[in-house]
Amino acid sequence: METTTVVLFFIGLALLIFGAELLVRGASAMATLAGVSPLVIGLTVVAFGTSAPELAINIQSIMQVQSNIAVGNVVGSNIFNVLFILGLSALIIPLSVKQQLIRLDVPLMIGASVVVLLMALDHYIDRLEGLILFIGIVSYTIYLIKKSRRETLDHHTQNKKEGHEPSKKTFWFIIRDLIFILIGLALLVLGSGWLVDGAVGFARYLGVSDLIIGLTIIAAGTSLPEVATSIVAAVRGERDIAVGNVVGSNLFNLLAVLGLTGIVAPQGIYVDPSAVSFDIPLMTAVAFACLPVFFTDLVISRWEGAVFLGYYVTYTVYLYLASTQHALLNTFSMIMVEFIVPITVITLAVLSYRYWRLTRKKLNKNSGAHA
Numbered sequence: 001m002e003t004t005t006v007v008l009f010f011i012g013l014a015l016l017i018f019g020a021e022l023l024v025r026g027a028s029a030m031a032t033l034a035g036v037s038p039l040v041i042g043l044t045v046v047a048f049g050t051s052a053p054e055l056a057i058n059i060q061s062i063m064q065v066q067s068n069i070a071v072g073n074v075v076g077s078n079i080f081n082v083l084f085i086l087g088l089s090a091l092i093i094p095l096s097v098k099q100q101l102i103r104l105d106v107p108l109m110i111g112a113s114v115v116v117l118l119m120a121l122d123h124y125i126d127r128l129e130g131l132i133l134f135i136g137i138v139s140y141t142i143y144l145i146k147k148s149r150r151e152t153l154d155h156h157t158q159n160k161k162e163g164h165e166p167s168k169k170t171f172w173f174i175i176r177d178l179i180f181i182l183i184g185l186a187l188l189v190l191g192s193g194w195l196v197d198g199a200v201g202f203a204r205y206l207g208v209s210d211l212i213i214g215l216t217i218i219a220a221g222t223s224l225p226e227v228a229t230s231i232v233a234a235v236r237g238e239r240d241i242a243v244g245n246v247v248g249s250n251l252f253n254l255l256a257v258l259g260l261t262g263i264v265a266p267q268g269i270y271v272d273p274s275a276v277s278f279d280i281p282l283m284t285a286v287a288f289a290c291l292p293v294f295f296t297d298l299v300i301s302r303w304e305g306a307v308f309l310g311y312y313v314t315y316t317v318y319l320y321l322a323s324t325q326h327a328l329l330n331t332f333s334m335i336m337v338e339f340i341v342p343i344t345v346i347t348l349a350v351l352s353y354r355y356w357r358l359t360r361k362k363l364n365k366n367s368g369a370h371a
Contacts (some may be wrong), residue, residue, distance in 0.1 A: 009194065012192065021225065024046055024225070024229065025177075026181040040144050040148040042238075043251075044141055047251070052184075054074060055261075056191070057195060058073055058260075061261075069218060075214075075215060078253055078283050079279075079283050080223045080312065092231065101243060125262045127268065130258065133259030136255040243300070282315070
């Protein structure tokens, strides 16, 4: 393998991370000026900014007719975001979960995952399907911003009544934020091209398929901005941004990244049969698993974070064994199907039942108090 390939790969990755940092910093400041809540900033500006590398990679991949990298990037990133990022963040400090995530955002993430799975059954996501996905993210973003601005307006009105005037940003601060956004986008575009070239070189040298490269190396690499953002947000006590970043990124990946890629791709996005039979269903199952984990006590605890991390390690090991056709593959698969998966399903069912029981007790207690 040529040294140039390795150098371009790591320079591209560095440019992606630095570009995403500038983009998020500038966009977050602009969002604060517009008056939106921390959760909405996490679900939209921060999530979309940190997912910009996935979008840049996918557009570049489609231009180079690398559909497997495009699909593997989105699916692998969504699995990585929930299992690795949320798992690691919760392991560091338990994450609080807002009711809005349970009532709106996580169900939308589940719905989007199911829709993508259904669209991929014929092994293609065409332009019409891409347009449908993209309309979904536009509608979701408009709803969130309008909702948050209403809440913020009420808050500012209350502050004015109490004699507190909101601070105004100067013209030069706004110019600075716009420059950050433009430079960040430029670095993302440049870095994405080099990263794809390097990844394809790795794939050819190692004899590993483009799908596996997309599901692992590129998915993890382009999700590094989400890793840094969520961990820093959790440590600083901004837990709304930590969780909202992951859920918002997953929605953006499914609706905007896949949607725009499907619109741009002349022949549509080809979806490998192995992705349809295993990786996309796993991504959907991971999305479903978020609901019972999130609504139990509205906290993602350390042990739940550890379980998420353990599953990501297991998933990565399976991909390695499957790609190399290792002798341990059948044994590993049997252990997963006959032991690990049933135990996980039972645990999630118990958590859901426990939450249902606690909710009923609270409702009965409130009804008795009113009576």
